[in-house]
Amino acid sequence: MLNRVKLHFLALSVFGESSRHLATVLLSVLVIFILSSVLFISSSIKYTVTTALENEADMTVQRVRGGMLAQVPLSWEKDIVNIRGIDSVSPRVWGRYFTKPKGKSFLIIGVDFLDSNANKALSKIVGSTDLKKFLNAHNMLVSAKVKSWMKKRFYTDSYSFLSADGEFIKMNIYATLPKNSDLLSNDVIIMPIDDARKILGIKEGYVTDFVLNVPNDAQKVFIEDKLSSLHFDIRVVSKKESLAAYDESFNFRNGFFLTLFMILLATFSLILYQRYTQSYSTQKRQIGIYRALGWSIKDILTLKFYEIVVIILGSYVTGVGLAYIFVYIANAPVLRDIFLGSGNFSPDVVLIPVIDFSALSSIFLLYAIPFVASVLIPVWKIAVSDPKEAML
Amino acid sequence: MSPIVEIEGLKRFYNTPAERVEVLKGINLSIERGETLILKGVSGSGKTTLLSIIAGLDRPSEGKVLVEGEAIAKLPDNHLSHFRGRHIGMVFQHYNLIEHFSVKDNVSVPLVPMNLRYQKVGQRVEDAMKKANISHKSDMLAARLSGGEKQRCTIARAIVTNPEIVICDEPTANLDRENAIKFLDILKNLHNMGKTIIIATHDSIFESLNFSHTVVYMSDGEIEKSESIE
Amino acid sequence: MNPILLNTQVQIYLFGESILYIFMIMAFIISLHILLKWDFDSFSDEQYRLERRSYLVITILLFVFAVKFMLLPYFVFTIDSLNTLVPGAMCAAGVISANSYGLELLFVKLFVVFILSWWLMINYYDLQAKNYPFFKIKYGLYIAVFVLITLELWLDFAYFGNIDIHQPVSCCSALFGQLEGANPLPFGLDTKTMLILFYSIFVTLAILILTKQDITALIFSGLFLYISYYSVVYFFGTYVYELPTHKCPFCMFQKEYHYIGYLIWGSLFGGVFLTADSILCKKVLNVDTSKSKIYGLLLITVFVFTVSAVVLIYRFQNGTWL
Numbered sequence: 031m032l033n034r035v036k037l038h039f040l041a042l043s044v045f046g047e048s049s050r051h052l053a054t055v056l057l058s059v060l061v062i063f064i065l066s067s068v069l070f071i072s073s074s075i076k077y078t079v080t081t082a083l084e085n086e087a088d089m090t091v092q093r094v095r096g097g098m099l100a101q102v103p104l105s106w107e108k109d110i111v112n113i114r115g116i117d118s119v120s121p122r123v124w125g126r127y128f129t130k131p132k133g134k135s136f137l138i139i140g141v142d143f144l145d146s147n148a149n150k151a152l153s154k155i156v157g158s159t160d161l162k163k164f165l166n167a168h169n170m171l172v173s174a175k176v177k178s179w180m181k182k183r184f185y186t187d188s189y190s191f192l193s194a195d196g197e198f199i200k201m202n203i204y205a206t207l208p209k210n211s212d213l214l215s216n217d218v219i220i221m222p223i224d225d226a227r228k229i230l231g232i233k234e235g236y237v238t239d240f241v242l243n244v245p246n247d248a249q250k251v252f253i254e255d256k257l258s259s260l261h262f263d264i265r266v267v268s269k270k271e272s273l274a275a276y277d278e279s280f281n282f283r284n285g286f287f288l289t290l291f292m293i294l295l296a297t298f299s300l301i302l303y304q305r306y307t308q309s310y311s312t313q314k315r316q317i318g319i320y321r322a323l324g325w326s327i328k329d330i331l332t333l334k335f336y337e338i339v340v341i342i343l344g345s346y347v348t349g350v351g352l353a354y355i356f357v358y359i360a361n362a363p364v365l366r367d368i369f370l371g372s373g374n375f376s377p378d379v380v381l382i383p384v385i386d387f388s389a390l391s392s393i394f395l396l397y398a399i400p401f402v403a404s405v406l407i408p409v410w411k412i413a414v415s416d417p418k419e420a421m422l
Numbered sequence: 423m424s425p426i427v428e429i430e431g432l433k434r435f436y437n438t439p440a441e442r443v444e445v446l447k448g449i450n451l452s453i454e455r456g457e458t459l460i461l462k463g464v465s466g467s468g469k470t471t472l473l474s475i476i477a478g479l480d481r482p483s484e485g486k487v488l489v490e491g492e493a494i495a496k497l498p499d500n501h502l503s504h505f506r507g508r509h510i511g512m513v514f515q516h517y518n519l520i521e522h523f524s525v526k527d528n529v530s531v532p533l534v535p536m537n538l539r540y541q542k543v544g545q546r547v548e549d550a551m552k553k554a555n556i557s558h559k560s561d562m563l564a565a566r567l568s569g570g571e572k573q574r575c576t577i578a579r580a581i582v583t584n585p586e587i588v589i590c591d592e593p594t595a596n597l598d599r600e601n602a603i604k605f606l607d608i609l610k611n612l613h614n615m616g617k618t619i620i621i622a623t624h625d626s627i628f629e630s631l632n633f634s635h636t637v638v639y640m641s642d643g644e645i646e647k648s649e650s651i652e
Numbered sequence: 653m654n655p656i657l658l659n660t661q662v663q664i665y666l667f668g669e670s671i672l673y674i675f676m677i678m679a680f681i682i683s684l685h686i687l688l689k690w691d692f693d694s695f696s697d698e699q700y701r702l703e704r705r706s707y708l709v710i711t712i713l714l715f716v717f718a719v720k721f722m723l724l725p726y727f728v729f730t731i732d733s734l735n736t737l738v739p740g741a742m743c744a745a746g747v748i749s750a751n752s753y754g755l756e757l758l759f760v761k762l763f764v765v766f767i768l769s770w771w772l773m774i775n776y777y778d779l780q781a782k783n784y785p786f787f788k789i790k791y792g793l794y795i796a797v798f799v800l801i802t803l804e805l806w807l808d809f810a811y812f813g814n815i816d817i818h819q820p821v822s823c824c825s826a827l828f829g830q831l832e833g834a835n836p837l838p839f840g841l842d843t844k845t846m847l848i849l850f851y852s853i854f855v856t857l858a859i860l861i862l863t864k865q866d867i868t869a870l871i872f873s874g875l876f877l878y879i880s881y882y883s884v885v886y887f888f889g890t891y892v893y894e895l896p897t898h899k900c901p902f903c904m905f906q907k908e909y910h911y912i913g914y915l916i917w918g919s920l921f922g923g924v925f926l927t928a929d930s931i932l933c934k935k936v937l938n939v940d941t942s943k944s945k946i947y948g949l950l951l952i953t954v955f956v957f958t959v960s961a962v963v964l965i966y967r968f969q970n971g972t973w974l
């Protein structure tokens with residue numbers, strides 16, 4: 031272990047020869063900074079999506095006709111309720127509405143006045159405003175993004191939708207949705223169910239899908255099987271599947287970044303290897319003197335080991351700290367757009383600080399293993415420097 | 423009491439691609455405790471090689487080398503290194519100070535592997551610097567020292583572990599005459615402390631050494647003769 | 653491509669394991685060389701070169717051990733986080749049973765850490781002596797380690813490459829829960845007898861270690877590992893989860909349970925491994941290892957105290973047993 035004398039020598043070789051380490055440290059900080067920025071953004075988005083989905087229902091029942099999603103008859107509700115273990119089945123009416131110019135799209139969600147479950151959630155959003163008053167007229171709630179889009183086109187307090195039958199329906203903008211989970215709801219419009227049916231062209235007696243909950247986790251797989259066998263054209267999507275789908279799409283992006291990292295890390299390793307190999311000629315003499323004065327190979331290796339640990343940990347803390355500031359305080363300019371894309375209503379997300387063990391340990395391993403791997407052999411070469419060197 | 427260094431049939435050769443260079447051709451030598459031994463010989467006669475082997479810096483190709491009764495030729499590295507650190511003080515021809523370290527840090531290098539307490543190290547370093555008359559420069563960088571000061575710093579480093587044997591390779595080669603004479607005084611001090619001193623040199627100044635010592639003449643890897651001088 | 657192999661953590665894990673393997677190959681070649689050419693009494697340059705090379709092998713193995721040591725919890729952590737991708741899985745238990753390689757991999761991994769730590773211990777004593785007395789055992793054992801790690805790497809890829817994300821797996825309650833009437837405990841033990849056994853084996857083990865009854869202590873440390881596994885899964889774990897029906901060795905690695913699984917399993921395996929390594933060293937090399945045996949016992953004691961504390965804390969907070 032390190033006593034105070036050895037610590038002093040460690041400090042001498044880390045800070046006394048700081049010019050030797052400066053480039054290594056700067057390079058490491060850069061690598062860690064890039065690595066952690068990307069992983070921080072992705073884990074923050076993942077967190078937002080997961081918590082948003084966490085509040086969603088356990089399963090969604092859809093109908094597939096000819097490989098396309100079709101409207102679901104309300105009569106299916108009876109069959110679903112009959113299965114034991116299922117809790118709170120509710121029909122939903124929702125869909126995408128495409129505006130003509132440039133084909134922007136809104137997500138329209140219809141709310142049933144009689145559906146207490148939906149109302150509870152809605153009351154939370156609407157808050158103080160009177161729910162009945164909202165549902166009784168052609169009113170809608172829009173997200174901030176949608177509102178500003180409409181405002182730009184001079185629809186300040188109402189918007190006319192072209193319904194599926196070809197007639198215009200004018201809806202009043204009643205209020206703006208709160209800005210909490212903007213990632214999923216940045217293009218959402220909420221309106222009474224009858225207006226939504228007309229605009230989306232969903233017939234009376236039909237809905238877009240059903241959502242339901244299964245309180246007992248252990249029954250989930252079984253119930254999914256049961257549901258699937260109800261009708262030939264039924265499709266069941268579990269929450270877990272949607273989580274996995276999101277996960278996959280993030281992995282895809284991360285996979286892309288990981289390929290970039292591999293190139294970055296390979297370059298980094300090569301530079302490190304070269305630097306340490308070159309420093310052999312300058313250090314050979316000093317280490318030779320140490321050896322001639324009674325240091326064993328093990329003593330030298332120990333010193334070098336701690337030297338590397340200090341450099342790795344120092345760069346790690348600095349790089350992660352900088353990335354934290356960049357991502358969560360400066361909100362990751364530029365890099366964020368790569369992740370979220372700038373398509374339909376590019377979400378105006380505030381990245382929620384999520385520091386999870388997974389990102390931190392991943393960054394550490396991804397950086398520290400190649401680091402040590404590339405300097406291990408040069409350091410060994412330095413450590414076995416011939417003590418006779420001192421006599422020449 | 424048995425001799426502190428016992429060498430029998432020591433050979434050292436280098437296998438170069440072209441031929442086998444024999445640098446030491448069968449050395450027999452024994453050095454008593456507290457003895458001062460001067461190795462004389464022209465450049466290339468094998469003095470440095472012999473010193474290196476006694477100090478455990480180089481390995482013999484053949485023969486027996488006992489230092490303090492320990493067969494150092496086949497000691498594994500960690501034992502050999504620590505043996506060297508504890509029993510042998512080195513004064514190198516080119517001083518071999520770490521230029522960017524202070525005098526104090528340079529002197530404490532041999533103490534680091536010994537796992538001593540910080541205060542103890544400081545105390546020993548102080549002591550050694552006082553004995554070598556370099557205390558007043560303890561915080562100066564080694565690179566800034568004059569030739570004589572560098573030499574004294576090296577000596578402080580050599581005796582900081584309180585070794586039984588002090589080995590000097592051409593200690594006066596880079597010194598002016600005045601400093602060389604000062605060095606002889608320090609040698610006398612070491613001799614009076616009871617150290618065994620081995621010096622390789624071809625400097626005639628050692629003829630004015632005013633205490634008993636042995637002179638060994640080397641030539642072409644062999645010992646020609648040895649004489650005791652009172 | 654299999655989405656499991658696209659998972660960032662899996663990729664980092666496999667990347668780490670592969671880099672280590674490259675170094676293992678290097679060390680393997682040097683080891684073979686050393687085993688064939690080593691001649692301690694020789695004065696040749698070749699022999700001194702081999703001695704310097706042996707330090708490269710030591711450095712590589714220290715590196716491999718350190719990284720394996722970090723990768724073991726990372727592995728558990730990774731498969732735990734994969735439960736969102738594998739249908740039916742709630743924690744690592746389900747994911748690891750996604751194919752037949754999973755459990756084998758986990759066992760090989762634990763065994764690798766055990767053997768590697770033993771190797772490092774032998775190395776320590778080898779360097780302490782003045783004539784490398786254990787170099788043959790050391791490098792022979794290294795060859796075995798190398799074979800084992802080759803197997804591990806193959807299992808790594810076989811396991812992660814063959815997780816079918818469309819094939820539902822059982823969750824831990826199905827894997828470890830009691831089927832009606834069936835007793836999952838070995839030898840038809842009931843919980844009470846199992847606990848009595850657990851504590852008495854612990855006390856016996858402690859006494860055996862302190863009185864230097866090596867062979868018996870070795871047997872008892874194996875027994876203790878065995879009984880501890882069942883005690884943690886079927887008794888102490890339920891107090892971690894505060895649910896009498898929740899029986900799982902893996903869920904306790906999750907954040908909800910303050911990652912206490914790392915402490916529980918870490919101290920158990922660390923303690924038993926250290927004790928067993930020390931005894932094996934003592935028996936095979938005939939060196940004094942009493943100090944490291946005491947450290948092993950200390951770790952085991954930490955384990956016993958931790959699991960007992962979990963139960964007692966629950967008892968005091970809720971005023972009742974589960």
Ligand SMILES: Nc1ncnc2c1ncn2[C@@H]1O[C@H](COP(=O)(O)OP(=O)(O)O)[C@@H](O)[C@H]1O
Pocket residue numbers: 436438443445463464465466467468469470471472
């Ligand atoms: N690595 C080596 N390979 C071949 N010859 C060497 C090597 N090292 C030293 N020598 C030779 O050994 C001889 C003795 O050198 P040395 O011991 O330094 O003599 P001295 O110190 O008396 O001047 C010299 O002729 C030198 O060329």
Ligand SMILES: [Mg+2]
Pocket residue numbers: 469470591592
């Ligand atoms: Mg010379």
